[in-house]
Amino acid sequence: MKRLFCLAFLLSQASLYLHAQSNFKPGYVIDSKNDTLKGFVDYREWIKNPREISFKQTQTASPQKFTVTNANGFAITGAEYYDKFTLNISTSTIELAQLSHSLDTAYTTDTVFLKNLVNGKNVSLYMWTDKIKSSYYIFDKHSHTIENLKQYLYFNEDRQSVANVNSYINQLLRLAHQYQPGDTKILTRIQKTDYSETDLTAAAIALNGGNATQQSVHSNSGVRFFAGAGVRYSKLQFNSSAGAAGPFSNGIHDNSVSPVITAGMDVLINKYTEKLLFRLELAAAINSYHFSEGSSEYTTTKTLDVKIYHFAAIPQVMYNFYSTDNLKAFIDVGVAMNIYKYNNYNYATIYHFSTVTTVSQSKYPVFQGFEFAVPVKAGVQINKRIEVYGTYWLPSSLTKYIYYSADQSAFQAGINYIFR
The missing domain is CATH 2.40.160.20 (Porin)
Incomplete structure (x- = not known):
C-alpha cells in the first residue's frame, strides 16, 4: 500500500512538471512584418487554439514568445498551420443541458490564430476551438474575405426536441455554384455534409476542384x-x-x-x-x-x-x-x-x-x-x-x-x- 500511495502522490504532482517541459519541433513564425522566421516551435497538444507560442531560431537559442500582437501566423512543419484573423466568433453553446430555447446568434469579435485545415486555389478552410465548441471558417481566395460557417442548435419547446439551423449548407452551396458551376455531384455532397472536420475538409477540397492541399495532418496518430x-x-x-x-x-x-x-x-x-x-x-x-x-x-x-x-x-x-x-x-x-x-x-x-x-x-x-x-x-x-x-x-x-x-x-x- 505504501508504494501505491507514492504512485498517487506522483500523479498528483505531475502537473507541476508540465510547465517545465518543452517539445520544440521544426517550424516557422510569420512575424508582424510578414517575414518568415525559420526555426523551432514548442509543439503542445493544443485542445484549444493557442493564443501564445514559444519559438527559437536554433535549438540552443533562448525561446521567444509570439502572440497575435507580433505574429501573423506560425506552423509546425508537416503537422499544423495557423494564420491570424480578426473575426466574429459564435458564443452559442452546443451543450444539450445548456441550450437556449430560441435561436442564439450572439457572437464576439476577436483576433486569433485559426488552424488551417485546407489550403486551396479557391477557398481555404479554418477551425477555431475554444472552451465552448469548435467553429469552422471559409476563406475566399478571390474576394479575400472570411466567414463563419454557421450552425446553431436550440431547444424547440413546441416539438420538445433539439432544432438545427444549418446555415453552412447554403454558404457552401453558394461557393459551389461560384467555383464549380454545373457540377451536380458536389451539390449532393454538400447537402449531406455534417458540421465536422472530416466532412467539411472533404467539401473544401471539392470546392477547389480536388486539388487543394490539406494543410493540417488529418491524423497525428x-x-x-x-x-x-x-x-x-x-x-x-x-x-x-x-x-x-x-x-x-x-x-x-x-x-x-x-x-x-x-x-x-x-x-x-x-x-x-x-x-x-x-x-x-x-x-x-x-x-x-x-x-x-x-x-x-x-x-x-x-x-x-x-x-x-x-x-x-x-x-x-x-x-x-x-x-x-x-x-x-x-x-x-x-x-x-x-x-x-x-x-x-x-x-x-x-x-x-x-x-x-x-x-x-x-x-x-x-x-x-x-x-x-x-x-x-x-x-x-x-x-x-x-x-x-x-x-x-x-x-x-x-x-x-x-x-x-x-x-x-x-x-x-x-x-x-x-x-x-
Whole structure:
C-alpha cells in the first residue's frame, strides 16, 4: 500500500512538471512584418487554439514568445498551420443541458490564430476551438474575405426536441455554384455534409476542384514497436480464513526471481508530442516456488514445488507527464490477461513416526490457467530509443477456493528498445 500511495502522490504532482517541459519541433513564425522566421516551435497538444507560442531560431537559442500582437501566423512543419484573423466568433453553446430555447446568434469579435485545415486555389478552410465548441471558417481566395460557417442548435419547446439551423449548407452551396458551376455531384455532397472536420475538409477540397492541399495532418496518430528484457521478483502467498484448513498456514509464502522478456506495439495519439499512447505488451516469464512447512510437533511436514510458466497480453495506457526531445518520464497502468501453465507438481505430506510415510496429491492445490492482474508501471524514455522502467503487479489469486487462496504479486524492472 505504501508504494501505491507514492504512485498517487506522483500523479498528483505531475502537473507541476508540465510547465517545465518543452517539445520544440521544426517550424516557422510569420512575424508582424510578414517575414518568415525559420526555426523551432514548442509543439503542445493544443485542445484549444493557442493564443501564445514559444519559438527559437536554433535549438540552443533562448525561446521567444509570439502572440497575435507580433505574429501573423506560425506552423509546425508537416503537422499544423495557423494564420491570424480578426473575426466574429459564435458564443452559442452546443451543450444539450445548456441550450437556449430560441435561436442564439450572439457572437464576439476577436483576433486569433485559426488552424488551417485546407489550403486551396479557391477557398481555404479554418477551425477555431475554444472552451465552448469548435467553429469552422471559409476563406475566399478571390474576394479575400472570411466567414463563419454557421450552425446553431436550440431547444424547440413546441416539438420538445433539439432544432438545427444549418446555415453552412447554403454558404457552401453558394461557393459551389461560384467555383464549380454545373457540377451536380458536389451539390449532393454538400447537402449531406455534417458540421465536422472530416466532412467539411472533404467539401473544401471539392470546392477547389480536388486539388487543394490539406494543410493540417488529418491524423497525428502513429505506431511504433518495442522489445526488451528484465528481471521479475515474484511472491506467491497462501491466505486462509480463520480456522480454515488449507494446504499451508495463513501467510506462508515463497519468492522467485526470474528473467522476463517483453515485446509489443504502441499506438500514439499524437506522434509529434507522444504525450498519451496505448500499448499492447506481450510478456513471458517462469516462476519457481518451493514451500515446506512443519507442524508444531514436528510430526508432519507439508511440501510443494511448483513451476509456473507465465504468458501475458497486457493492454495499457501510458502517459508522459514530463516530455522533452531526449527525456520523457511516464506512468502506466494496464490490465494483464494471464495464461498460466504448470509443471507436474505434487503436494506432499510427510509423517514422521517410527517410519517416514509420504502421502502425495498430484496437482493439488488446483491452480487457475487464466486470470486477470493489474500492473502499474513508471519509468523514463532516453534519447527516443531506450526505455527503463519498474512495474508493480498487484496481487491476484491463482486459485478459486472459498476459504483460502494463493495470491501472486511481483516487482519487475527492465529495459525496452523502441523501434522507430
